[in-house]
Amino acid sequence: MKTSMRWTHTLWLFAALLMLFAACKDKTPDPAPVVTVATITSIDPATAPVGSTIAINGTNFNTSPGSNTVSIGGVTATIVSASATRLVVTVPTGAQTGAVAVTTGGQTVQSPTTFTLAPSPVKPTATLQGTIFQNRTLSKDTVYVLKGYVYVAADYTMTIAPGTVIKGGGPELDPLGKNAAGTLIVERRGKLIANGTAASPIVFTSNKAAGQRKPGDWGGIVLIGKSPTNRPGVTTYFGGIRGTAETYNEPEDNSGLLQYVRIEYAGTGQPLVADSKLAGLTLIGVGRGTVINNVQVTQSSADAFSWYGGTVDAKYLVANRTTRNEWATNWGYVGRVQFGVGLRDATVADPAGSNGIESQNYDPGENADGTPITRLNGLPQTAPVFANISTFAFSTAPTAISAASPGLGYYQSGVYLRRNTGFSLYNSLIYGYPEGVRLEGTTTGLAASLANGTIDLRGNVFANTLTSAAGSGTITSSVASAYLATPAFANQFVGTADVGTLALNGANFNAAAPNFVPQTGSTLLAGAVSNTKLTSGFFVTTTYRGAFGTDNWTTGWTNFNPQNTDYDR
Structure with a gap:
């Protein structure tokens, strides 16, 4: 009887082992996780200048622009739009010819073909001369050339967009034939709004070709306000500027705004006027309602910054290799x-x-x-x-x-x-x-x-x-x-x-x-x-x-x- 019971237990144990073995044998292992990897199939167009937009075509991109990172020649680009198969980006400043890389989902892939950086198209030019009797806005899409003394008349405003370049012409370009170099003069009650940014400063520079620029190629910038000076009202202005000091007493006067502005190679002497050099930035009777921050003057042949009376304040000024x-x-x-x-x-x-x-x-x-x-x-x-x-x-x-x-x-x-x-x-x-x-x-x-x-x-x-x-x-x-x-x-x-x-x-x-x-x-x-x-x-x-x-x-x-x-x- 005891032997029979032992055999019965052994059979049950053997049966349980068989069932366990069968269960283990029949169980299908869990599938390995699928890793979705992005691919780049093409770049359209494959040649483009800085500032233009290009499309990166491929697969498995993140549809949220901020969840993708695109670099062109090692420089991160701004993503304009994103879908699973297409990223539209702006070619960034500093980009170089090379592969395009996309990072998404923790993975980085590179384009199988090379993106070629094309030279930017030459911007059209426009002339500024004489007296401007209107509100005028200057665009970064155009290069402007100052010819002779250019006046912004009283009660008018010149507005300059970030990234705009204005070149000062030499004495030979004076339309009046007086050999006066290009100079921008904002008269009393006029305004100059030159509101650049750190990424897109406004640049006033020489009209000479790259490699040929030198101090004194052009005149500079002059602002004239109604804040007081200690000169008699009949005092004539220096440097060939028209007008007299007069006797205004408005310390809060506003001549505009200069912010993130560069002024390069100014300070030329003007003909037939003794001691006539103007500074890179000359301020005459300018009031504290005017904003002047982050201005660099480079290689002026005269002073970098000159204040003649007035109350205007200024911060973050750079004088670079002034004479x-x-x-x-x-x-x-x-x-x-x-x-x-x-x-x-x-x-x-x-x-x-x-x-x-x-x-x-x-x-x-x-x-x-x-x-x-x-x-x-x-x-x-x-x-x-x-x-x-x-x-x-x-x-x-x-x-x-x-x-x-x-x-x-x-x-x-x-x-x-x-x-x-x-x-x-x-x-x-x-x-x-x-x-x-x-x-x-x-x-x-x-x-x-x-x-x-x-x-x-x-x-x-x-x-x-x-x-x-x-x-x-x-x-x-x-x-x-x-x-x-x-x-x-x-x-x-x-x-x-x-x-x-x-x-x-x-x-x-x-x-x-x-x-x-x-x-x-x-x-x-x-x-x-x-x-x-x-x-x-x-x-x-x-x-x-x-x-x-x-x-x-x-x-x-x-x-x-x-x-x-x-x-x-």
Whole structure:
């Protein structure tokens, strides 16, 4: 009986094993997951210029544009539309001939054929000349050429689209036959709206072919407003500009907007007019209703930026390889400027003297007896406030001032204050000039402004100079040096042997592609001072000295070497 039961259990166990084996044998394994891989079958068209649209045909693309990434020659393109079999994209700036790559669903595939970058078509040109008595809009699809003095008349506005190129013609193109180089002048009550973007700056440049451009090929840009100057109303304008200063007193006047604008190779002298060079950007009586931000002036044969009276403010200015002065103030200018950088070519200077900043208040021969200038239009004195400026001349020890040494010897001062100016400068870097500051004047004029705080220089760094301060007129060099070294002013002096403590960027003096952001550990990244003149809503509070902390605000919109840039396409 027990044996029978054991056999019965064994049979049941054997049967269970057979059933389990059969079940395992009959079970179908799960299928492997299917991975959907995109393919590129064709590019239509396979040859196209920058800015045009092309279609990438294939399979298994994501229908959401943002879920695909397309690169053309290694540069990411903007996707206009997407379907499972077609991606339409814009050929991006910087694209090169090469394969097209699509990344979607974590997979990247490349086109079996090569995309060829075609040259962009040459844009049509249009002429601007004479006086414009209408509202005018300039398009980026056309290249414009200024011939002679071009005036935007009172009560009219010139609007310029982002990416537009305007070329200044040479004296030979003057339609009046007076050999006046192309110059854009916006008259009082007129407006210039030049609102570029970082990606598409507006460019004013030479009409010469690439490779042949030089400083002074054309005149520059002039804005004239109704903000006060300290000139008599009958004062005629300089540089051959028509009209007189008059006696307007509207500090909030608005002459328009310049933002993300480049001005290249301007500053030519005009015929039959003494001392007639205009700056890259000349501002006469321009009011603070005007917006000026992110403007670069490259290789002006005169000043880069010049203010003649007015109240207009400005931020983020670049003076690149200027011949004369980088920033010049005159005629009672009382505006505010913050964040400006200047980089010089140490082999090029003006025989009249090249400075980083030059500020003055009246013309030669005036106030010869030391009597304070007569108050005009409520402005007795040029008294702007500048902050966070960096100006770089010589990268090595500068050459001494000498009229017998053309070129190199004409460099003067990082800051040149004279003729009863009331200039203030804070938290700035003056580097590589023979003189850090020159104070020129009389005991009843400029010296009085030093004593009462009208002139105020604090929190600044003077580095790699032969002398930190010099005096002229009745102000001695010892008085100038003592003023600048006043402990409460917190100015710093760094000799040529010690400039390593500033830890400047390794590309700081790279003429073609400079980078001015100091390295980590730079003494420039701390030490900024505060002052009541910096408490207005205009100024940004900084802890650093010079134009840069950790943000390179010149990135994207500037061009430090435009000699060979193709502006015709």
